[in-house]
Structure formats: structure tokens, C-alpha cells
Amino acid sequence: MAETAVFRLLANIAPFLQEKVNLLSGVRQEIEFIRDEFERMSAFLRVADAKEESDPQLKVWVKQVRDAAYDTEDVLDKFKLHLADHHGDGFGGFVRKIWSSIKTLKARRQIASEVQRIKSRVISISQGHQRYHDKYGTLEQGSRSTSVNNAWYDYRGDALLLEEAKLVGIEKPQRQLIGWLVEGGPGLKAVSVVGMGGLGKTTLVKKVYDDATVKKHFNSHAWLTVSESFRAQDLLKDMIQQLFKEIMQPVPVGVETMSIDKLKYLVNNFLQEKRYVVVFDDVWNVKDWEAIKHMLPDKNCGSRVILTTRFTDIASTCCEENDGDVYTLMPLSSEESWTLFCNKTFRGDLCPPNLKGISLRILKRCEGLPLAIVAISGVLATKDQSRIDEWEMLYRSLGAELEGNDKLESMKKALSLSYNDLPYYLKICFFYLSIFPEDQQILCKKVIRLWIVEGFVNAIEGKTIEEVANGYLNELFNRSLILGAERDPDGRPRDFHIHDLMCEIIVSKAREHNIVTTICRQGSRWPEKVRRLLIRSTSNNIEYSKRSSRLRSLFVWGPMDSFPIASLRELFRGGLKLLNVLDLEGTPLEIIPDEVFKLIHLRYLGLRDTKIKMVPKLIGRLENLETFDLRGTYVTKLPDEILRLQKLRNLLSFHFKSGGIYFEFEDFSGFKAPSQLRSLQSLQVLWLIEADQRSEGEVSIVKELGRLTQLRELGIGDLRREDGVTLCSSIEKLSNLRILYVISTKEDEILDLQSLSLIPQFLRELYLYGLLEKFPHWIPSLHGLVCLVLGRSKLRDDLLQSLQELPNLAKLTLDQAYEGEGLCFKAGRFQRLKDLLLCKLKGLRWVRMEKGAMPHLEALSIRNSELMEEVPSGIEHLTNLHTFELGDMSKKLISKLDREVPDGDYWKIAHIPQVRICHPVVTVAVTDRPPLSSQSQSQSQSQSLIVLLRRPLLPSFIASVHDTNKQISNLFVYALGWCGSVQESQLSPKVDKAVAFGTPKNN
Template sequence: MAESAVIFLLNKLSNLVETEFQLLNGVWQEIACLRGELERIRDLLKDADEVEETSDDQGLKVWIKQVREVTHDAEDVVDEFILVHAHHHLVGGEVLSGCLYKLSCCVKSLKSQYRIALQLQRVNGRIRDIYAAHKRLCLSFSVSLRGSCFTPSGETWHDRREDALFLADNDVVGIDKPKRQLVEWLINGGSEREVIGVTGMGGIGKTTLVKKVYDDFKVEKNFKIHAWITVSQPFNKNELLKDMIQNLSYVIKRAIPEGMENMNYEELITIIKNMLKERRYLIVFDDLWNLYEWEAVKYALPNSKNGSKVMITTRKDDVALNSCKDFKGKVYNLMPLSQDVSWELFCRKAFAGNPCPPYLFEICKDILRKCEGLPLAVVALSGVLAKKDTWRIDEWDMIRRCLGVEIQGNDKLEDLKKVLSLSLNDLPYYLKSCFLYLGIFPEGYLIKRMTLIRLWIAEGFIEAKEGRTLEEVAQDYLNDLLNRNLMQVAGMTTDRRVKFYRIHDLLREIIISKSRDQNFAVIVKEQTTTWPGRVRRLSIHTSLPNVQDIRLGSHLRSLFMFGVVEKSSLHTLFQGSFMLLRVLDFQRAPLKTFPVEVADMFYLKYLSLRKTKVKTIPRYIRKLQNLETLDLKKTCVTQLPIEILQLHKLRHLLVYHFKVESYADFYSKFGFKAASGNIGSLQSLQKLCFIEACHDCNMILRELGKLNQLRRLGIMKLRRQDGKVLCLSIERLKNLRSLSITSTEENEVIDLQQLSSPPQFLERLYLTGRLEELPSWIPSLHGLVRLFLKWSLLRDDPLVHLQDLPNLVHLELLQVYDGETLCFKAGKFKKLTLLGLDKFDKLKCVQVEEGALPCLEKLVIHRCNMLWSVPFGIEHLTKLKVLTFFDMPDKLIMKLQPDGNGEDHWKVKHVTEVYSAYWRDGSWDVYSIDSFRERQSKQPPGIVMGSHDLRTLWKV
């Protein structure tokens, strides 16, 4: 993190130098000096995180800490200068313009610059002292940083890691199924040489599993040549090849070639190829970290077409995938242990195989839940608990409550900590801050993808890349963390976009510990009694009766609220200094008015008042000239002041709320009235949802065409006569990915026929209102993945025009067509996975030809009162998993009963989940088809479907 902090500040200084600030020569000189000193320091910090984690050299750790602290102080000084300069610039333009006032501003600015120059001098002096101190530490520093990434303590851990190679069968649980699969892949594969990759997060048991497969009798019998190669760090390709030669020489009983120590890479490759040629071999490369490690060895593995195999273990999915692409093969993603297997392993270690005492049951379950099926964590924590007396319940409970502290301070958990930390230390500098940032969210929190991206951008973590938006670069960062198995996907949209992420609880404990040690972020809970005096990021997770004791200095950059906070506590929080704040997230806070203190937060880039009761946005919001995200979703705000148009850096403007009185209401979402003005001046805007077009409509719609960076646009209350102007604007939005349009009322026509050249990258389209005919340009949207049509009342069958959309995966149609028949033709809708049909009042027959909808997984049919039978041909939908009927005739449901009377039951027998739901008193009663007769006889309902399944319907 020291390297990350230094590089972050260097980038800021580079941007500062490029500006046109009029500075005293002394300030410029000190800033130039600061850049030079930081660049010298940066070159010494390449492997600082590994050293800080593994080295026993306390002097070196203190040195790295000093670098981090002085970098933060330097950043504070630079930020304060920019703030002072901007303040005088703004005030000078808004208040008196007389000569006396201008002179006063100049004097104040000069005083500020002299003060800042003095502060910079002091910082530069400290940096020079720190650099000089490095020379005194030169010997240990060069050994630790420029030598191996693993110091002696690290090597000790690595030796312990190899204990996994010698575990007895009765010490291993939960691997029978994956072992059988891997053995089958090895012995039943074709004649081509193949690679089998085993991936998963650190500590999940990859080495243990592959070693058991490697030693299996059937595997040994199938391969004449066996070799197990542990890939050491730091990686040296020649040393790895020499290790292979030594292993293979022993196996084939041949002397090690003379002069091997002096051979070059090509010579070593040739020797290995000759040793393996014409032999059926199995070679395991354990713990590959990077693609270049695979590239270094793959050319030594000949393809004699005799069924040879290569296995690799890695924490990185891309290493496994690319190695399999090179040689063909398969990837096995090792999953965590199940709850039952984890409990078996836990009791075996903690209680020597005896049952858990009943009075410790809940405590042990909570501890085990944090392990989340990670075998190394289960073994490590149960091993610690095994040393404790079972009657000391307080000691067991302390580990449950303070697991992070225990991991940090207990020597018996050192291996677990280092295994989990290795992946963090391997991150490039630009990902380390992003990863530590995940610790601000509460335990078990589902992290929204776009929220996280916007926060990272606001913090300045995302580096600009030519030709790409910051959001696109941030998505690459997320993909990299997923690839490294440091994050988990917790929820996806129907079109396969990740919506939520989460992190493993134990990884989160490691993150929180590192964040606290490096003063990156502080988590405050009810039981928190102390915290650092110089907090940079503060995340409050629950109600805090002692919040008045918090002293927030000017160093604070981010403030988060999670959970209920009393109004008095909020008022007390604002007594601190927030002049350098970049992020303010007051989601769900008990606010009714816009906080007046926000007006002074010049640096603020991210402001979320989501799910508060704020009703109005004041005109002084114009002062937030750096604001990039304004999140007012699910507030009471319905109108924005015209001053919002002065925020030219705004990238995401979210202002809408829901009011659902019935699930089928025409209006379930409400946007905001835009003030008359030049909305086209917001050139950085990427997301605009949802703007009401009914006020000064032509002007607003015309201005939208100037927002050439717009990715998502939501328009409400559109009139028929406004269609032409809107079409002209949409044609200019070349980067648009998502478009949502709602008419003023259910019978108002949406006229989009004049859109001759729709955005070529459009992926999601939502049209709510009357359509006289389906827009002719929709079939040309080859990138379209989601399409929602509501209240269209088309005269012609829309399926004819939609069936050849090549990438459509989600289609929902509500009161779209008045015909009596819908027919899904063979070979059409090739990628559709979710289909919803609602309120087709005359629909009597749905036909699915064999070969149609080959990928359909979920079919939902609503309120089609004339439809008395399931779709003909539904038995052909072999991938259908969920079939749900909402407010459908009982006659149809009765035909699906499995009691022998349901004549159509055989058609849906292959479907895993079949439900019937009815809207009652503002909510859904949901039954499995098996329990339908119980509902008819007024008995308790059957299986209730999760509300998350219902929310996918009709949600734009």
C-alpha cells in the first residue's frame, strides 16, 4: 500500500503541474522537489507489501510505515492548496468585483501559498530524512526487497504448505466427488495431450486434491512417467526446468545430464522434450501464479498423441483457461466444502472426533460460518479451539466475536493468514487500494457492481486509459479480482451481467486488519471504543450512541453509513472538518433535509442520499464542482434546481423512486422534472435516469442529443408529438447501451418510427406505452440482450420481427398483442433464456415448435385468462427449469396436477420448479403445483417462492 499511495500522489502532482495555477516560485519549486523525492522513494517500494507482511526486520517495517505517512501528509497539503486556490477563484467571481475586494483576495491567496510552501518544505525535509534512513537499512532492505519475495519466515510457511502432499486419507474430507471427476478426465481422455486445470481461492485444497488424484492407483497405472513440480516464488524459468530434469531423471532412472547448471533455456527445453518423447506422461505443476510461468514450460511438453496429461493448480482462472486453450483440456473450479462436510471436519479436529457439546453448538456454528467451507480455515480454527477447555465458554465466544484480532495475533493461525495474504500481496499496485476498499462494507453485504465502480472512480483509484471510459477500466479491475478468486459473484441479471459481488468473510477480516494497520480505513461498530486519530476513510456499520466521541480531522476522505443512525449522531458527525471529503454515502440515513454542510465539500465526487426522506435539492449544490455521482434513488426528490447544470463533471445522475400499489400499475416508477436549461452542457454524463419530458419537452429532448458519453438514458412522460425530436437526439447517442421510454399514459402512442439509425451498441430496450406498430429498427439491433414491451397493443404478431435477434436472452411482453395465437418457430429465439407473457386478453393458444427456444430456462405467464392449456410443445423445452403462472385460470392449473388427473402433467414433468401464484391483498401467494389442491381446500399454502424471483418481472 505504500507504493500505491506514492504512485497515487505522483499522478495527482502530474495533473497539478498541467494546470494553469498561478503559483509563487517557491510553491512550484517545492512541488517539483516533492515529485523528485517521491519518484526516488517509489523505486524502492516495488515489493514493499510482501516485505512488510513477511519480514522480521522491524526497522524496515517502520521505514515503510513512515513512507506511507509522509505521503498521506503530502497529499493533504497538496489538496489543501488546490482547495484554497479554487475557493478564492470561485468567491472572487460571485461576490464583490471592486478593486479593494480583488486586492484582499490576492493577499489572502499569497498568504496561503506562503504557508503551503512552508508545509511542503517540511514534508520534503521529512522525505529526505526517510531516504537517508534507507541507506542505513540498505543491507536488510536489499536482501528483503531485491531478493526472494519470501523471507525466512515465508520459506518456513512454504515448507508447511507442502504438508498437504503427505496428508493421510482420514485427514481429508469432501474430495471424493472432485477426485472421481479428475481421475475420470485423466484416464478416459483421448489420445491428444491435454491440460487439466484446478482453480480456486487460496486455502481451498487444490494441492491436497490433486495430490490424491496423482497418487491414485488407477492414475499411476495409466502413466509410465509421473512428475510433481512445485513452482517456487520468485519464479525463475531456468531453475524450474532444471527441477523438472532432476525429477524426470529420477523417474526414468537416468543420470542428470552433465553441465546442466550452465545450460541456457533452449538447451533445457530440448533435454526435457527428449526425455518425454514417445512416453505417456503425467506432469503436475503445483501453484502456478502467472501466464508467463506456463509459457515458460509448455514448449517442453511434447504431444506424442498417446494420451499424455498435464495438471496445474492455480488461484487464477485465466492461467487455467489459457493453458487449456493451448493444449485443449478442461478446468475444474474447486468449490468450498458443504456445511455438513465442514462440520464433520471441524468436530474431528476441535473435539477429536467427538460430538460438539450442546452449549458450544451455536458458537461453533457461527465460527464455522465465517470459514465458508474453506478447508484450511476450518482446520486452522478448529486446531486453535482444540487447545482450549470446553468449559471455558467465554474463550470460545471471544474467538467468535473477535475473529479478526485472533487471526492477526495468534501464532497458530499464521499459516492461514499468510495463505490468504499471498493473493493480496500478488496484486499490482493499482488493485491493492481497490481490494482493501471492499472492507468498508459490512459482513455478508452484497456489493453492487455499479456502486463499487462509481466509488472507486470517486476515490481516484482508476487509472485513465486512452480510448476507454473510467467505468470500463474499473470493470477490468473487477474482472481481475474475480479471476484471482478474491471476489465472488453473488447475483447476476438475466442477461448474464454481474449485479452483486461479495467477499469471503475471512478475507474481509484480513482486509480490515491491513486497512487499520495502514490507516487506509476504519470500521466503527457499537462496540468500538478506540480508533486512529487521523482517519482517512470511516465506515459506520450500526447505530452509535457514543458517536459524539469521534473526532474527525481534515484528513477524512470518505464517510459511509450502514445501518440506522440517530439524528443527533448525524448532527454530531457534521461538527468535524470535511473540507477534503471525496465520498459521502448517507444511504438509509434518517435525513429529511439536504445537509447544509455538504456545500463546503469542494472535493466531493460521490454523494448518495439514496433511501433517505430528502425532498428538495438546494441551489447551492452548484458549489460541488467536482461532483461525479449524485444518487437520489428512492428519495422524495421530484425536481432538481437549474444550478445542477453547472456541475460539468457529473457522470451519473440517478433520481427516481417506486410506488407500487399493484404489481401491474402503469406507473410504478417516477422520475424528476428537469429545470429549463442547457442539459446538453453535462458532457460527462453517462447515466441519466429518469428524466420527465413533459416540461419544456422539445428543448430537453433536443439537448439530450449533445450528451455523447451517455450509456443509459431513461425518459418518462413522453408525448406522441415529441417522437421526432427524440429520434433525432437518440441517433446522436452513439455510446448508448440502455434506453427506457415511458409515455404520459397507457394509451399515449410512443412514436419512434423516425429513428433511422439506432445506436449500434444498444443492449437493453424498455418501451412502455402504445405502439401503432413495432419500430422497424428493432430487428437490426444485433447486440440487444433484453427487450421489455408494455401496453403496446400491436395489431401484428411481434414474434415475427423479434425471433431472429441473435443475442436476445430476456424478453417480456405485457399487453402487447391482441391475437389468439402465438407461435414460436423452430430454430428461432436461439439464445432466449427468460420469456414473460402478460395480459394477452384474447390469447388461446401458445405453440412451441420442436427446435424453438433451445436455451429457455424460465417461462412466466401472467393473466392470460383465455389460455386454458400449457403451451403446446412445451415438452420440447429441455432446458426449462422454472415455469410460473400468475393469476391464471384454475382450469389450466388443474391439468398440471401430478395425481393422475392432470392430463398435461407429463408435458412439464421435466421442469424442476412449477409454480402457481395469485395476487392477494397487495402481495403474492405462491404455491408449488403439487400444493395447488391444498390451496383449493383452504389448507396452508405449499412452497413459497423467494421474492427475488418475482422482482425480475416487469422491472425496468
């Protein structure tokens, strides 16, 4: 990770020397010498990055390089501060100019002195570099981290020990995998099992491999552990040993000395005309698969290959070639986790009442990861069950336990394998994520913007810096290091989270490498040189250190009502002149402190969800600002001085007055911007600007938008009918536009968008809120469109006729967009649609899906359409539908879903795994329902009704819900943590209390 610091330094030195800065004699040459030395060291740093974990001496050298790069950058930036003084005009300006000259001379002498010291350090570090260069010789540069100590793999066998704990939740994936292996066509087929480390991929596949049905079905069997540092020759020799041992014949003579080509030939020849199954466990690289796949013959004997991997791209690539299947292994459910926890901790006995609360809290940290549950349970099993304080202490200090407890070592090693393999530029990006709180969904776009302003992202010719950063994020997803939650319509993750225990590890690593320092309580120790500071304390007495003068990033995230504003001002007075990032999201800040506008190096200013009402004119001083986030504030107007921010790339400011489910015009507001927006030529994201009226002679904001040709995301509100032609003209000039929001000024205001002729070819998402006289003629031409949302359009013509040919449409929302009686989805249309929402279509009486329509639909929601009295006709044809939601619909429609009602509609939805019936107070959901088929008909009779409490409910209401659904076998009631408790004694006797109170569902 030191290379990232060096890369950033070299990027800063180049313009510093090019600008002919007035330096004392000889200083320029010494800075050039320092630059050259860092350039020479940077290539070797890539190799050192992979070696440092296993070499303490090398680790010290890398730290020295990193610190020297940081210190050099600080010296240069401090000097830039002295050059940035604004003198003004008149006599006062003349005096200030003289005084500034004196200060600048002092600064030049100071930089000369500090450069001399840094040069001496760099010479010493370079000598250390020479020693290590001699030690490691000509290691291949830029290779992946194959140097990870092999001791890391001594713990892989521990995954198989999960069987000893009677691993739960394995039956369903086991049946699925066995089915894929023994069924299907005669051709060679690959099956991939993918998931993050510790999920039990190896354990699952081992159970499948050892299953009697599988053993009997195949003639030859081989289990091969690939791992990160495998050698193809060793793998092939191992495979030959297994194959010949199985038939009780000696291994051919000379195998130990055979070339790799002869070994492949021997394997291939042995497997000819045999039905074989081969497991490749823990595949780390597509090239590894490429190196071994050609030795496997395909003689139409029904042979199978199984792979386990942490990488989604490897899983998909291997299976695409052989028309195979990918099984994404998921964490255990709450119930399964609790069973496994009790089996291991209490040897299968019930949890003692005094330990139930703390046990559930500890279990939550495991997030369904079997290896984590088993490891932590093993520690708890040795503790005195009467000493709840010991259990509480382990919960509080789990991060420290991961570092020092031998019983947790195997779990830590398993989780660490994925990030140890990361290239240098991704490691710092991953460890940087430690700034985000546990249990928080992290917005992908925010992470990308922060990585960019922190200088972590390397420019690549032909790509924007955002596209490169997005590639970094995708690689972390691919490696299962971060877990996607909500996704955009085109499948791209919108946000993600990090497993709780992985968070503990990266927090430790971030602290070790001085990436992020966290202050979470009074008395927290500061490292010698703080670069990035995260404050999560609610104490008014945090002692801020003078070391903060080197601070580059400051994050203050705390409870809205308890953050100490006085402490923030004290920190500013301590000197934050080198700050690049300032994020005060969620604090009760009402006024931006004047000290903020002295931070000329600031590139990111985050004020989201603060109480800021006004942005002062001083904002114009922040000329290096790239992201200005005002979402959720009360700012309604920006000053003209915002136009000085020539480097601004992201400007976000909008406010929701309420958190309602449905869009309401009166609840949504953007901001008024100054004229001459064309000055902001770097803008890529602009949310949400208001198309307000201008005085005579002023340039229209709507017209100015056409000058911002770099825009990729645009939200514009308060649009009037007369603005339509001008907006269309501007949109035609925005060739890079990907996302477009257009909102009319009020509910009955017409959006006139008919004059648009030249359509942005990259547009992926379109949101139109406002009255439409007729459907825009250009929308069917948006072949790249993946998401379309129409709100309050109130169209009378058949919408679907115009939309059905969109080749990539994945999400469609019609919210008060159609006033007709029926919608018919034609056969063969909407081939890629996955998510369909029909909301507040007051005139809608029927929906019909012809067979072959929407074959990939996964989620269907119909809300507030009271005239509908039966479920959509043809819904039984939607075989991929996994969620069906009805909200505030007619009682007649709901009653027809009762299985026991004669001539009801239940049979139409019996195949859908999850059905939700939403009311203003509760959501009733029928879940985990097997497909309706001949082999599962009996299983489908045992279904579950889940009531998710959205507000405190009267126990009598709960009972009545149960009594009105007697055909359902069980009622599981889960009281969500934020909605108030329900006592066990208050529930209906028919409620399964063991489930209701034993293992609460996550929100």
C-alpha cells in the first residue's frame, strides 16, 4: 500500500515543478532527486507489498517509504498554502503583498530545510531498498500475490471440521448439487459453488462428493485442492495417485519426473470412456482453470466437474463453457445460525435464559457465516456459563480476540486469504472501507467519490476516473470481499455491506497501516502521524492532538442530537489546512464554520443530512472542490460564487420533507442555481436543480444545462410546460447522459417533452414525474434503457404497446401513470424485465400476462389499485417470479388467495416463493414455498405466514390476523426492534412462540 502514497506524491510533484515555483537555489534539484528516487522504488514496492506480511524487516522498510512519501507531500502542500494568499487591491492589498513576500521567503527557507532532511531519509531508505533488491533478486513484478506464506493454507482443512458441529442448513443445497451432478445430458458439465470465505463451500461439496448416490453414479472420482499457490504438476500427480488408487492399480512408472504435457496426456487417457467426477476446490484464477480444463475429455458419458471459488467471474466463466450451473452459497438463516450456535456452544442443549440476550448479540456479529459461528462458539464453550460478564467482554473485544485468540486463528486466516491476494491498489481501497460503521449499507457512489479524491484511483487512458474506480469496486464484489444488497435495474450493485467479522479485520489493518484512525471514546490514543480521522464519539471532552495538523481526511459521524459542535470548532482551531476530505454527515450542524472555507486543498465536502440552511459566498474559495454533497439539508439556493469551483464534478442537493412510500410533489424540493452554469464544465452529476423563472435578460437555467456536456446524471425539478422545448434542446447536447430525472412544478403541470429528437445513446435510467398529454415518442428508441419510472403521467393510451420492444428494460414502474381499465403483456415481449411495479392505477380492473411474456420477471408488485378483484391472469406462467406483493388491494382479491376457497386463485400463485400482502400496519408474507410440481405437491401444504410488524400492534389484532388465515399451518410473528415489543403472553395460543421469540428475523 506504500505504492499508493508514492503514486500520489509523484502526481503532486509533477505540477509543482512545472509551475516554476520560486524556490531557493538548489532546492528544485533536490526535489527532482527525491522524485527520481521514489520512481525507482515504486516498481519494487509492488513486490514488497506482497511480501511484507511474511517479512517483518521488509514491513519496516515499506513503512519508512510510506511515511517519507507522506511527509514530502505535506511539505509541498504547506508551501502551496503560502502561495495561495489573496492580497486584494489598494493600500491594504499593497501592505498584505509585502507581508506575504516576507512570509513566502520564510516558507522558502523552511521548505529548503525540510527538503534537505527528506533527501537524507530517502537516501537511507534507498540503501535499504538495495539490500532488499539483492535479497529478492528478480521477482516478477506486477504478479498477483503468490508469495503469501503457505502457512496460511494450513488452516484450509479446518473447513471440513465443520461437519463435527453437525452443520445445519446444508440439506437444500446438497440436494440441488446432487441433482445437477446425476441428472442432465450426457455432455461434460461444470458446476460452480461460489461465495465468500467461511461460508462452507468446501464442506458442502465434500458432503456431495461423499454422497452414496454420487459415488455410485460415477466410475472415477478425484478431489483436488487448487488454492492460490498451486503448481499444475503437483495437482496432476495428486490426481493420478487418486485415480489409480481407486482402481487398486500401481501408479505408472516415472510419474514423478514426467513433464506437465505427459501428465495431462496420462490423465486424459485414463478418463477416456469413463463417467468421472472431479472436484477442483478453491480456484483463485481463471488462468488456473484454463491450465487444467483441457485434460478432461468429453466423451458424452455424463461426466461432471465441480469447482469451489470465492470469485464470481471464475464461477460464471467455467460454467458458460460447459453449459453448467452456478450455485451461490448464502449465509445461514437466523434459525439455522441459532441451531448451529447451540449445537457447538451448549453441546446441543438449550441456551440458558441468562445467556440468551448476549448469545443473540454475539450471533448477530457472525452474520450467518458457519466458520465464524463454529469458531466463536468453540471459544464460548470453554467459558463459565454463570459468568455473563465474560461473554459480554468477548462481545465488546471481538476485534482484539481475532488478533490474540488461537481458537479464532483459523477463522481469521480463512477470511484473510481473499484480501491478501489483492493487488496493492485495491488493498488500500478495501481497508479504507473501515471508515464506515458496522451494520451499515454503504453507497457505491459515495465510496467511488471518496476513493477518487483520496488519490487511490489510477488514471487509465480511454476511461473516466469514475469508470476506473467502479472497476475497482466490481473487483471487490467479484472476490466476495463485499456483499451486494440493493441493485440497480441493470444488475449493478447500488450499495453493499461488509461482513461484521471482516470489518473487525480491516479496522485492525487500517490502524496498522495508518490508513484510518478512529476516535470512539474519550482518551483514545492518537498515532504519531494521523492521516485520516474518524470521530464516532458523543463525548464533549475529546482531547484533540496537535498531530491533527497533518490530517488529510476528517469524518465526523455521530448521533444527530449528541455530537459536540464545540469539539469540532476546537479541532479546526488546531489546524486542518491540508484537509482533502471533510464529511460531517448526520451531525446537527446548522452553520458551516468559516474555518472550512480556508481549506484550499479540500476536494470533498459532505454535509448530507445536516441542518444547514444556507451556503455562504465563501464557498468560492474552495477552488479544488470536486464533490459537494448537500442532500437532506435545508439549502434551497446556491450563491453565484459556486461558479468559481471549476473542478466540481458532483453537486448534490435535494430534500425530502417526509419519508412516505409514494412520490408527492409537495414533499420534494431541489435548489436554485445561479446563472452561467456553463462555468462548471467538469460537472458530471447534478441533483436536483430547479428550473425557476428568470428575470428578463437572464439566461435560462434549462438552457444552460445544454452547456454542461460532461453530465452523466441530471435531476431537474419545478419544470413548467413552457420549459419543455428548451429542456429537450439541452438534453440533445448531453451525449454522455446516463440517468435523467424530470419533475414538473406541480401535479397538474404538463411535461412537454415531445420535441426531443436526438436521444443520448447511453441513457440507462429515465424518471418522469408529471402529467403527460401523450406518451413521448422517443422513449421506444432508447435501446439501452434498463429502468423507466413514470409518475403522475395519467396516460389513457396503451403504454405497453410502446414499451414492449425495449430490448434491455429490466425495471418498469407505473405510478399513477395509466388510467385505463386493463394492461396486457403480450407473448414474447418484455424479454428482460425483472421488476414490475403498478401503483395507484385507480382505473385498473385487470392485468393479463400471455404465456411467454416477461419470462425473467422476478418481482411483481401491485399497490393501491382497488378495482382489481382477481390476481393477474397468466401469472402462473411466470416461472422465475420469486416475489409477489399486493398492497392495499380489494378484499375480494385477497380472499381469493385463500387455499380453501372454492374456485379461488391460490393455484395461480402457488409456485411463487414469497407472497406479501401489505396493509397500512402490517405486511403478511407467505415464504419459502417450494415450486408446485408433482414431486413437491405434498411439501407445498406446509407453508408459513409471516407478519412483519411496522408499528406497535394490538395483540388482539395479531390474533385476528391468525384466526382469519386458519388454512396456514404456522404463524410466525417477528417484532422488529424499532417498532416496539410484543410480549409472548399476549400472542394467540396458535402462534409458534418458539420461532417467534427464539431467533428474531433481521430487519
